[in-house]
Amino acid sequence: MINRRVTLAQRPVGMVGPECFARDEGLSPTPGPGQVLVEVTWLSIDPTIRGWMQMDTYLPAIEIGAEIRSGGLGTVIESNNDDIPVGSTVFGMVGWQQYAVLGADALVIPEGVEPQAALSVFGITGLTAYFGLLDVGRPVEGETVLVSGAAGATGSIVGQIARIKGCRVVGIAGSEEKCAWLTDELGFDAAINYRTDDVAAKIREHCPKGVDVYFDNVGGDILTAAIGNLALRGRVVMCGAIAQYNDENPRPGPNNLTTLISMRGRMEGFIILDYLSRSGEAIADLATWVMGGDMKYAVDVVEGLDQAPDALDRLFSGANSGKVMVKL
Amino acid sequence: MINRRVTLAQRPVGMVGPECFARDEGLSPTPGPGQVLVEVTWLSIDPTIRGWMQMDTYLPAIEIGAEIRSGGLGTVIESNNDDIPVGSTVFGMVGWQQYAVLGADALVIPEGVEPQAALSVFGITGLTAYFGLLDVGRPVEGETVLVSGAAGATGSIVGQIARIKGCRVVGIAGSEEKCAWLTDELGFDAAINYRTDDVAAKIREHCPKGVDVYFDNVGGDILTAAIGNLALRGRVVMCGAIAQYNDENPRPGPNNLTTLISMRGRMEGFIILDYLSRSGEAIADLATWVMGGDMKYAVDVVEGLDQAPDALDRLFSGANSGKVMVKL
Numbered sequence A, B: 001m002i003n004r005r006v007t008l009a010q011r012p013v014g015m016v017g018p019e020c021f022a023r024d025e026g027l028s029p030t031p032g033p034g035q036v037l038v039e040v041t042w043l044s045i046d047p048t049i050r051g052w053m054q055m056d057t058y059l060p061a062i063e064i065g066a067e068i069r070s071g072g073l074g075t076v077i078e079s080n081n082d083d084i085p086v087g088s089t090v091f092g093m094v095g096w097q098q099y100a101v102l103g104a105d106a107l108v109i110p111e112g113v114e115p116q117a118a119l120s121v122f123g124i125t126g127l128t129a130y131f132g133l134l135d136v137g138r139p140v141e142g143e144t145v146l147v148s149g150a151a152g153a154t155g156s157i158v159g160q161i162a163r164i165k166g167c168r169v170v171g172i173a174g175s176e177e178k179c180a181w182l183t184d185e186l187g188f189d190a191a192i193n194y195r196t197d198d199v200a201a202k203i204r205e206h207c208p209k210g211v212d213v214y215f216d217n218v219g220g221d222i223l224t225a226a227i228g229n230l231a232l233r234g235r236v237v238m239c240g241a242i243a244q245y246n247d248e249n250p251r252p253g254p255n256n257l258t259t260l261i262s263m264r265g266r267m268e269g270f271i272i273l274d275y276l277s278r279s280g281e282a283i284a285d286l287a288t289w290v291m292g293g294d295m296k297y298a299v300d301v302v303e304g305l306d307q308a309p310d311a312l313d314r315l316f317s318g319a320n321s322g323k324v325m326v327k328l
Helices: A048-054 A124-137 A153-164 A176-185 A199-206 A220-227 A272-291 A305-317 B048-054 B124-137 B153-164 B176-185 B199-206 B220-227 B272-291 B305-317
Strands: A002-008 A021-027 A036-044 A072-079 A089-092 A099-102 A144-148 A168-173 A190-193 A211-216 A230-238 A266-269 A299-303 A323-327 B002-008 B021-027 B036-044 B072-079 B089-092 B099-102 B144-148 B168-173 B190-193 B211-216 B230-238 B266-269 B299-303 B323-327
Touching: A002 A305, A036 A089, A036 A305, A048 A305, A072 A099, A089 A099, A124 A153, A124 A211, A124 A230, A124 A272, A144 A153, A144 A220, A153 A168, A153 A211, A153 A272, A168 A176, A168 A199, A176 A190, A190 A199, A199 A220, A211 A220, A220 A230, A299 A305, A305 A323, B002 B305, B036 B089, B036 B305, B048 B305, B072 B099, B089 B099, B124 B153, B124 B211, B124 B230, B124 B272, B144 B153, B144 B220, B153 B168, B153 B211, B153 B272, B168 B176, B168 B199, B176 B190, B190 B199, B199 B220, B211 B220, B220 B230, B299 B305, B305 B323
Parallel strands: A144 A168, A144 A211, A168 A190, A211 A230, A230 A266, A299 A323, B144 B168, B144 B211, B168 B190, B211 B230, B230 B266, B299 B323
Antiparallel strands: A002 A021, A036 A072, A036 A099, A036 A323, A072 A089, A266 B266, B002 B021, B036 B072, B036 B099, B036 B323, B072 B089
16 A cells, blocks of 8 residues: 655754655555554644654654654554454554554554544543643642643643642633633633733732642743742643744743742653553543543644644644644 | 841842941840840851842841841850750851840750861751752662762762762862862762863763762752753752852753753752751761761861851852851
């Protein structure tokens, strides 16, 4: 079978532009022992892809000429693995292409779970929100949780988990519409529009006892503003820094880090790959909340493999609310 | 009795100069119920005094016209507290003056403990090193511990505790003489001279498996270099930032904080006041190590109350090795 791919043509410098991508066609890959061949049906579009395109991070950089690395769903069309029968829907690192080979670690998605849910609230996004907030941030009932990128895939779940855990929740997002969605639909206590508000002043106003947990998806000036309002023994969960990923040169960090000394603060980074063995407990909780109507999730679906670069761009322009995905 | 004092004349902007201090004389204070009057014998000179002079931090700023806040030792000459008899040597916040009133929380120093030891390895300095390294940094045998301000009061104890705990220890200091002292006398595995070496390159060289624990006394560029060499799950103990305390404007922070994400790193600040109730366990260990010859400490003694401002300046110029103190 012919396999169409979107590949890495050159590494991005600054904003990711169309020059970074190429298209090609080749033969579909052949599964080895224990592996399966899938027809890719959905792609998960995540900010971390920007990092993989540029350099070695927690995973090696994507090679020039290789398909863009990406999580996604596929239907098994050929199987050398008895645990993953033909016809199953699986999650794995499929890449931006029509056909992919996955190994025994491909995750079989139970029947009845919509692809949109499998790729968002019950996928890496939901797990990131769950373990980042609860394991790294460790919020306690009655505390104040601040989250940036709050209308994004991860941030919107983080805020809702914090609300369910009895915290005061304040979100930071990039439009009045997103802010209204946070407070009116998702139950956030307050929302801050970083494009029009004085973020530091609004954090002070909405977090009068200080920020106990700041879940950082963006980095940059908003991180500085959050640190400046940290409560005693406040925690900063470092999940991502989307405001910085397109910088051509590393930008200076917060000028107020000594606040961490006087406030006995903690900043800690995490990578969700370390938590995959504990997915079960997270998905059980998330499913309970979604089924019970306590938690909502939004998806931002782009159609067609060729549109994957545009879908990635939506993350950096802030065009999306909720999880960006591509339907092939 | 006449009480001579060194008081705060104006708050420092940038470097602390003589214009910040005034001298006055008044009547010695009178102890209330439960309190004691002490004749001050030794002052502990610590970088944190610089912060107290300027602004509210974890303690309120020193008031203009008040004596400079400072830990120190005194001999009890009048007592309204049965637990603290006349003639005892006590530690407390005596301030830069000849006579001070202390409350029931004044710490009685056991007989036989030299003042130089009571103010350094068995004092706030030793406790800071002990709890900062062991409780916040949590080094494990075989790990690599990097410490800045390594020839200073706290840093020199930190490095020795790390060595005793079976870690590889690398120190950063400001002269060849200090570096030689660290490796030849204190048993550090390597030392880096930040005035002449390429610090980041030398950290890479001396910490080939990365930095598991960085104990930060200085902030600034050295903090950035340490973060850039953090090992997986590395920890940064934020104790102080002496390189920054005299900045007129807050300086930008590390431009590589996203390393904390990819390396699952943790940066955490602490204030030793939170650990005072656990002093006993620390002092027991420290005493064992000092008596057993496993741990050395150095003191830098300046004579005379009037010289206290000069003693403080020695910390910022890096003139000292070990704990700076003033003998009245």
